[in-house]
Amino acid sequence: MKELLQLLWEPTLETIAMVAVSALISGAGGTVLGVLLVATEQGGVLPAPWLSRFLNTLTNIGRSIPFIILMVAIIPFTRWVVGTSIGTTAAMVPLVVGAIPYVGRLVEGALREVNRGTIEAILTMGATPWQVIRKGYLPEAIPALIRALTVVTITLISYSAMAGTVGGGGLGDLAIRYGYQGFRLDIMVATVIVLIVMIQGIQLLGDTLARHFERTGKAGAIATLQRQYWWKIFPRYSSIVRWAALSVLLVGVFATILHVRSAALNKPLRVGVNPIPHGEILQHVMPLLEKEGIHVQIIYFNDYIQPNLALASGDIDANLFQHVPFMDRFNQDHGTHIIAVAKIHIEPLGLYPGRTKTLSKLPDGAIIAIPNDPVNSGRGLLLLQSAGLIQLRTGINTRATLEDISANPKHLKISELEAAQLPRSLRDVDMAVINTNYALAAKLNPLKDAVFLENSASPYANVLSTVPGKANDPRILALIKALQSPAAGEFIQQKYQGAVLPAF
Amino acid sequence: MGDNAHSSSQLDLREASISAPPPIVLLENLTKRYQQGSTWSKALSRISLSVSRGTIQGIIGFSGAGKTTLLRCISRLEHPDEGRVLIDGADLANMNGQELRSARRRLGVVFQQFHLLRSRTVAQNIALPLELAGASSEAIADRVSELLAWFGLETKGDRYPSQLSGGQQQRVAIARALATKPAVLLSDESTSALDPETTASVLELLRRVRDELGVTIILITHELSAARAICDRVAVLDQGAIVEEGPVEQVLLRPASRTTQRLLGSNVGLEHLAEYLGGRAAHPGSVFLELQFLGASTTSPVLSALVRTFDVTINILRADIGQLNRSAYGFLLVEFGGTTGSLEQSIGFLEAHGVVVTQIDPWSEAETTRRPE
Numbered sequence: 001m002k003e004l005l006q007l008l009w010e011p012t013l014e015t016i017a018m019v020a021v022s023a024l025i026s027g028a029g030g031t032v033l034g035v036l037l038v039a040t041e042q043g044g045v046l047p048a049p050w051l052s053r054f055l056n057t058l059t060n061i062g063r064s065i066p067f068i069i070l071m072v073a074i075i076p077f078t079r080w081v082v083g084t085s086i087g088t089t090a091a092m093v094p095l096v097v098g099a100i101p102y103v104g105r106l107v108e109g110a111l112r113e114v115n116r117g118t119i120e121a122i123l124t125m126g127a128t129p130w131q132v133i134r135k136g137y138l139p140e141a142i143p144a145l146i147r148a149l150t151v152v153t154i155t156l157i158s159y160s161a162m163a164g165t166v167g168g169g170g171l172g173d174l175a176i177r178y179g180y181q182g183f184r185l186d187i188m189v190a191t192v193i194v195l196i197v198m199i200q201g202i203q204l205l206g207d208t209l210a211r212h213f214e215r216t217g218k219a220g221a222i223a224t225l226q227r228q229y230w231w232k233i234f235p236r237y238s239s240i241v242r243w244a245a246l247s248v249l250l251v252g253v254f255a256t257i258l259h260v261r262s263a264a265l266n267k268p269l270r271v272g273v274n275p276i277p278h279g280e281i282l283q284h285v286m287p288l289l290e291k292e293g294i295h296v297q298i299i300y301f302n303d304y305i306q307p308n309l310a311l312a313s314g315d316i317d318a319n320l321f322q323h324v325p326f327m328d329r330f331n332q333d334h335g336t337h338i339i340a341v342a343k344i345h346i347e348p349l350g351l352y353p354g355r356t357k358t359l360s361k362l363p364d365g366a367i368i369a370i371p372n373d374p375v376n377s378g379r380g381l382l383l384l385q386s387a388g389l390i391q392l393r394t395g396i397n398t399r400a401t402l403e404d405i406s407a408n409p410k411h412l413k414i415s416e417l418e419a420a421q422l423p424r425s426l427r428d429v430d431m432a433v434i435n436t437n438y439a440l441a442a443k444l445n446p447l448k449d450a451v452f453l454e455n456s457a458s459p460y461a462n463v464l465s466t467v468p469g470k471a472n473d474p475r476i477l478a479l480i481k482a483l484q485s486p487a488a489g490e491f492i493q494q495k496y497q498g499a500v501l502p503a504f
Numbered sequence: 505m506g507d508n509a510h511s512s513s514q515l516d517l518r519e520a521s522i523s524a525p526p527p528i529v530l531l532e533n534l535t536k537r538y539q540q541g542s543t544w545s546k547a548l549s550r551i552s553l554s555v556s557r558g559t560i561q562g563i564i565g566f567s568g569a570g571k572t573t574l575l576r577c578i579s580r581l582e583h584p585d586e587g588r589v590l591i592d593g594a595d596l597a598n599m600n601g602q603e604l605r606s607a608r609r610r611l612g613v614v615f616q617q618f619h620l621l622r623s624r625t626v627a628q629n630i631a632l633p634l635e636l637a638g639a640s641s642e643a644i645a646d647r648v649s650e651l652l653a654w655f656g657l658e659t660k661g662d663r664y665p666s667q668l669s670g671g672q673q674q675r676v677a678i679a680r681a682l683a684t685k686p687a688v689l690l691s692d693e694s695t696s697a698l699d700p701e702t703t704a705s706v707l708e709l710l711r712r713v714r715d716e717l718g719v720t721i722i723l724i725t726h727e728l729s730a731a732r733a734i735c736d737r738v739a740v741l742d743q744g745a746i747v748e749e750g751p752v753e754q755v756l757l758r759p760a761s762r763t764t765q766r767l768l769g770s771n772v773g774l775e776h777l778a779e780y781l782g783g784r785a786a787h788p789g790s791v792f793l794e795l796q797f798l799g800a801s802t803t804s805p806v807l808s809a810l811v812r813t814f815d816v817t818i819n820i821l822r823a824d825i826g827q828l829n830r831s832a833y834g835f836l837l838v839e840f841g842g843t844t845g846s847l848e849q850s851i852g853f854l855e856a857h858g859v860v861v862t863q864i865d866p867w868s869e870a871e872t873t874r875r876p877e
Contacts, residue, residue, distance in 0.1 A: 121619035124579045125633040125684070126608035135632065139623040215622050215664040 004190055007174065012194055013255045014088045015170040018160045020252025022095035023153045029096065030103020030152070031145070033059065035133055037108040045119075045129040062101030068162050070098050072306075079313065086270070086299055086315040091168025095159055103152050110144035111137050143210040150206025154199050169300075171195055177275050177300055205244050268297035269475045272307035272319035275300050276441050277492070277500050278462065281345065282320060284491045285482040294475050302420070304373055308465075312336040317470055318479065320344060323460040325398045326375040340463035341471055342480040343503040345492055347436035347462060349376070349383050350450030354426040359387065359451050365411045366430035372416035377401065379460060380433035384414075387452040436499055446499035461503040527590075528720045529555035529688055534587035534597070536577055536744075547573040548744045551587070555737075557687075560714055560721045562735035562752065564728065564767065570744040571724050575692045578722070579613050580604060592687040609637055612681030612719075616693035618673040620665040626676050627652065627661040633683040651679045655709075671702035675709060682719065689713065689721045695730055707733050728767065732756055732828045740764045752829045757796050757860045790841035792821075793851075794862040797834035801858040807836075809857075814850050816842035837864075 033055065039045050040052040065073070071094040075085040078093040114137055122136040138145070161172020175191040178184045273279040282298055289296050299316055301307045307319040308330050322330075324340055331338055354369075356362050368389075370380035378400040384390050391407035392400050402414060417425055422434045423442030436446050446453055454460070464483060470476055482488065489502040534551040537544045548570050555561045565571050576582040578589050580596045589597040594607035612633075620629050627648050634644045652658050655675050665673055674694060681689055691710065695703040711734045713719050725731055731738050731752065738756065739749040742763040748755055759765045797806070802825075811818060822837040840847060851861050 115617075115619065117615060117617055117619040118621060120581050121613065121615060122621075122632070122636075123581065124608060124611070124613040125636050126605040127636045128605060131636050135635065136621070140621055142623060213623070215666055 004186065007178070007187060008171075008190060008194060011169055011171045011174040011191075013258055014163075014168065015157065015160055015172070015198075016252060016255040017258075018088055018092055018095060018163060018168065018170055019153060019156045021256055022092045022099060022160075023149070023156055024252075025092075026096045026099035026103050026156075027149050027152065029100040031107050031138075033100060033104030034107025034111060035137070037104060038111045038137065039129065039133060045123075045132045059101040059104050062098070063105065065098075067094070067098050067159050070094055071162065075309070075313075079315070084315045085313060086272075086310050088163070088168045088170070090315075091160065091163035091170070095156055095163070098159065099152055099156055102155065103148070106148035106151065107141075107145060110141045110148050113144055114140040142213045146206055146210040146213060150202060150210075153202050153206075157195065157199060157202075173300070173302075176302065202248075205248060209245070268295040269318070269479065270297045270299055270316040271479070272299045272301050272310055272316045272321065274302070274304075274307075274321040274437055276437050277345070277347070277496060278320045278437070280495065281483065281488060281492060284495075285485065285488050288482040288485065288487065289478060292478055294478050296479070304419075308334070308336065308338055311338055311465065311467060314467075317473070318464055318466040318476060320462065320464050320483075322465060323375075323462055325379070325460065326373075327463070327465055329375055337468060338465050339468055339471060340465050341476065342464045342484060343461040344464055344483050344488075345462050346460065346501045346503045348446060348454040348499070348501075349379055349460070350434060350436065350439060350446045350454070351383060351387060351452040352423075352426060352432050352434050352439065352444055352449055353451050354429045354431050356430040357451075359389075362389070362410060362412075362430060365413060367413045367415060367428075369415050369417050369422055369425045369429045369432040371419040371422065371433065371435065373419060376419055376435060377416055379454075381405070381414075383433055383452065383454055384412075386454075440496065440499065445497065447497065525557060527554040528557040528559075528592055529553070529561070529722065530588070530590040531578070532588040532590070534574070534577055534584050534589065536573055536582060536584050546744050548577060548584070551744075551746055553739055553746060553749065555688075555720060555722065557720055558714060558718055559736045560711070560723060560734050562731035562738040563722065563724045563741055564726065564731050564738055565741035565763070566767065567726055569741040571726070571741055572692070573744070574741065575613075575690060575724050579611065579690055580608070606637075609633065609684040610686050610688065612678075612684070612686040612689045614674070614677050614681050614689065614691045614694045616696050618665070618670075618677045618697075620673055620677060620680070622665055625662050625664055626657060626668070629665065629676055630680045630683055633680060637684055647683060651683060655679045669702075670698050671706060674698065674702075674706050678706075678709065678713065682713065682717070687720060689719050691721060691723045691725075693725055694723075696725065696727060703727075703730065704733070710734060728756070729826060732826060732833065734829065736829060740767065753798065753831075756828065757798065790817075790839055791847065792864050793838050793840050794864050795834075795836040795838060795854065796860040796862075797832075797836075798828055798858065798860070799831045802832040802834045804857070806854065806857045806859060810850055810853055813853065814842065814846045816840055816846050816850050 037052070037055055037059070040048040040055065042049060042052070044052075071091075074094055074097055077097075078090050079085045081093050082089050084090050118140060119132060119136050122132050127135065158172070160168070160170045161176070163170045163173060171191050171194055175188050178187040271282060273282055279298060279300060282296070286296055286298075299310075301310075301319075301321065304322065304326070307316070307321050308327075310316045311319050312334070318341075327338055327340060330336065351359075351368075356366060368384065370384070371377055375398065378396075378398045381390070381392060381400040381402075381404070382398065385392050389410065389412060390405050393404045393406045396404045402416070405414075415429070417432075419435055420438055422432045423438055423444065426432055431451065434442075434444070439446055439449075444450075464476075464480060466473075466476055484504040489504070492500055492502050531551050531553040534548055535546065536548040538547050551574060553561070553563075563571060563574065573582065577584040578591075578596070580589070580599075584597045587597060588595050591607065592610040594610060596604065596607055596611070599607055621632065624632065630648050630651050631644045634647060639647070648661075649658075652661050655678070657672070657675060657679065660668065660672065660676075665676070668676065674697075678689070678694075689710075694710075695706050698706060707730055710721055710723070714721050723731065723735060735752045737750060738752045739746050740755065740759075740761060740763055741747070742761075747763045748759065748761040755764060756768065759768060807818065810816065817840070819839040819841070820836060821839060822835075824835040826833050826835075840850065842850065854861050
């Protein structure tokens, strides 16, 4: 229980910080956009057909980009704004950018619900366009605006689950990392419960506020006239509403401060890893490093592309998740100069039984799943060749693709899947080639369960990578020393029962 | 068009003959066109109207006659294509920007659906025009309490519009329209959403506004009863043009234009008369008459005197009483029987007693009162 609470605490803060900050900023930005959409249209209070068309197009483009793609696509912009593309702060930028067009449309809808006649009545009183917006559209639309912002905040919570892609953390990332990929049902359930409580609370607050502003209550006539300035809005409303709004604001600010403070307190050595086993190995040697006064910040990635991009851009200082063939290919494809500085461990690739339990019983036309990323796909084909199932054209080696299969006597159907999905595919295929990290996470024991395993002399040892400029950084050297220490070797052998082997 | 030219020349004559003070509202050749596909149709054609200070000027007409367009052109919610709209000396039709915004404070507008701000209390609604004009908060508070008192809304100041009845909301709307002390109040069907009793009280309130505050009122309505109750003068609008204009007694008792007659006819339900009679023709030697009584004639027993004097029978089909610009007003629809000679004598007798007599033919009326599409 204590472990669970500890695990939940930091991601909860991260989620609140991400959602609070991005809801505030996108709320403000989206309101401006929504007001402009309504004001600049034909027949609006500030007609500007050209601007109106431009804003509409821009909004539609913003609304059509899937969030996960947007998050990666605007990385250069994110770095320009907050100085890094990794971490919770960096995740806020795509959240804001993604939410603004959404908020804009919701605000537009809320403003359009304002009685047209009321707006015309204000116009006949001699109001300027700005006055029509400030005294007419916005106050009249407040209940609808509050409802819109409630929807946005809740949507942002679910969007923030994808923040893990850029190492942003948060509850959604925790659920994916430990719950989904780590098969920790308790963490998944706990995370979902925290999310449900959060969303219920926001919805309740939103509904209460909106109802309050529907205006069926009383205020104090002339007295309120003299203090109807927006910064004095709070004293006018019932204390429950006031305190609820205030405490939500405070919690958001507090979480943000906590997060920013812990991030800025000591500038740590940032190392990107896949959670298992890389993250666990690194976690294990952290005390060794702390003793030497080196603070390491572990940034978890769930894919194989972002850790290298983050390393190349300087958002992290080193990463531990890949082997040399993958790194070489990545360098070639992306024009990066990532180098391997130390071999840490080997995770043998294995062929795991699905519907068919042994190699000899593999039927004609059996389905075999292999990873779909370029390097692991070639590596998987090489494994299938070693197992005697297929023949590859000679001289292809690690660059093999499905086209390079020269003989397939059993007419195997080889389908390529996302590496992380392979353990889950076992029920639907005859056998699957699975990376050990994903196999371990799925509670598969490579030594016992695999029908065929890469032998331990494989060239695919996982390495600590960095960029040339940092290769001689004393902190990196200390990290290498710690990762290659006897203690680390012992941990690897004990923890993974020989399925992951030290490579030093 | 002919009617319009006629009435505007009458207008000119009237202005030439009476050396009245300059009008507070002057519409000149107000024209508004709408594009429907490739053709342009005129929603308003060359509307000219002069309203002198302190008058309650009615503008009546069937729906679709152009009343709403006229209101929107006067209040500059629409931009008229031609002509001038002089309100208290300022030509709203040809102003823009800041100039238009300050000129608008001389014209208060009241709407059928009140259009109060739901997010503001009664007091804050009344304060809005003053806030827009940039008045100080002390000045606003003073003016708002003054208006709340004048309109008997002291206890409602801190209510929100959704807590008020329709009549109360319209009173707030009128107070709001008067906040900047405009010279002219434009009322767009301001009583059409209200029940008859509330209508009467709102109309009475408008008259008080004119009498006690000296505000000139333009009352746009499709309800003849409203026009009859408080208007000094009435203009009749049909197909975007003024077909008749004059003092309310003249226009409503002795309508000169066919449109006004149809308007009056449909108002008393002539179109239902034929139906009511069930295809029955008038009895041989009998006629249908519309009798309108005003002032003294409403209180004297004219009809019984008539029956005693002449050999006629009277069958009353419909009756109504009301007010015509502060005078008592009575209306009777009767079937008169008797010899030709006695009928003519009777009509002469009635007219001598100040009754306005109009002979009507229910069947042709039934034809003509239907709106041509």
